[in-house]
Amino acid sequence: MPSNSVESVQAHGVLDHGAASAVDYTLPIDDEATLSQANGTEAVAQTPLLASSPAMALIAQRPVTASPEIQTPRLEARAVHIVENRTPTESHATPASATLQTTTRAMEVSALTVQRIGRYIIEKELAQGTTGKIYKTWDPKLDRVVVLKTVQYGISTSAAEIAALKDRIYREARAIAKLSHPNIVIVYDVDDQPDFSYLVMEYLEGHDLKQVLEREYHLDCGRALEIVAQVCSAMEYAHRAGVFHRDVKPSNIMLLEQDEVKVMDFGIAKISNYLSLTQTGRVLGTPSYMAPEQIEGQATDGRADLFSLGIVLYELLVGRRPFIADSLAALAYKIVHKAHMPPSLENVELPLELDEVLNRALAKRPDERYQNATELREAVLAVRAKLG
Structure with a gap:
């Protein structure tokens, strides 16, 4: 994966402001992973919730990436959460600086991919390999950024084979998730969708x-x-x-x-x-x-x-x-x-x-x-x- 094509990410963490160049997040069976950007755009539907936020007009004008294999309900609440849950320092800023901070963050939010896998809201596709994809995602329940890695089933895989694969994947994931060591990336979750299983991992910068x-x-x-x-x-x-x-x-x-x-x-x-x-x-x-x-x-x-x-x-x-x-x-x-x-x-x-x-x-x-x-x-x- 070309180092100038992806944000620097752990398991990998993402450096959103260019503090470091990209990290190669390869899938384990590849010498190199390849990047992929999904095609297609959709308009963001405006709702009273969007209208009530001072920054949502910017978001409503921006397209979102569509990916056919992923559920795509509208998740504007993610954008509202980011824009309106500012730190105490931001809340006491002057009106002019507060407006600038809000507008800047809204522009960042407007570029997010408003899709999800399970409960995890996708912010960016990071890499694609022969067994699946890797995403930067946000966990709304625990309010944290995580990395989600999919393991795609084969097109010709039967229902019985998929059941056996899921069982093996879950057993291995449980063993990995039990590891707790300062030099090992943490695995938080494992789950599945009709066509793939996925693991959710710790987000780090480096x-x-x-x-x-x-x-x-x-x-x-x-x-x-x-x-x-x-x-x-x-x-x-x-x-x-x-x-x-x-x-x-x-x-x-x-x-x-x-x-x-x-x-x-x-x-x-x-x-x-x-x-x-x-x-x-x-x-x-x-x-x-x-x-x-x-x-x-x-x-x-x-x-x-x-x-x-x-x-x-x-x-x-x-x-x-x-x-x-x-x-x-x-x-x-x-x-x-x-x-x-x-x-x-x-x-x-x-x-x-x-x-x-x-x-x-x-x-x-x-x-x-x-x-x-x-x-x-x-x-x-x-x-x-x-x-x-």
Whole structure:
């Protein structure tokens, strides 16, 4: 997803005023997600409620985006809520400044998409991938902005298959929603519509590591190690709870202020993979970051996540992934059979101890890797401590 095409969003949060460029919010089975804007416009029906608000005349003149697969009742109350529920500071402003603030906010509100999925009011479509769409939405019950991610059923999926898919999606979502850790994005809700299920997630502001790498090429060694140590903490917690990520990659690792880490999409790759029961061509994970056992279709556990995290660490330190090829077949062969170049040969400023750390993290056989995230975190922090 082109970084200049979407607002910066977590799970991702949105920066509404251009404070940061876009975050790549890819669906878990894609190397890249593609953006889509729905076509069509509708006039907003005027009501006494609209007429009673000082800013609604602006909204009534603006078109709204229509999307055929989503319920589209009129939800002008969302706009009224935003415009009229001003902060105490705004309420004590001078008449002229208050009018300006109200008019400015009304212009922002007028651009919102007045649609909903379930109770969630859609403000913007953020991305589209092979399994569904991602939206910035507002939860009117709890009065907060959230991110909603759909998992679309196949056109040819039978009613029995849909029922089985829903059951699996709900079970996985419940496991993810139980995770409560400062380095893991929160899942708030799961529900379904006739053609898709959806998950509702925490809204955050920041940048993902893919975006950071595109801007900075590679990171300072100490900073990279501190970021990966936080990811390890998230993995420790989730793995102990029996939840594996299966799609660790830079675009699923978000940086907030002061490099606080939030890992996104725990278990989402598995949810998407349920569609492979009725659809062909699905891949569990992102090929460039897969462990050998994932590529070979073998049983996986938390050690596959650690291999993927090893690839991320290598990329943060060197500026490129350890395994690169011109085709998926060649890439798969390299990951399964070929050794990586030691990072100290790619970046001479790196300490030799990192060669040993990454040799173990990227071992082809799971029993030769770090056996849990705690071991990898301790190894990373030991190197960090020597840097001073």
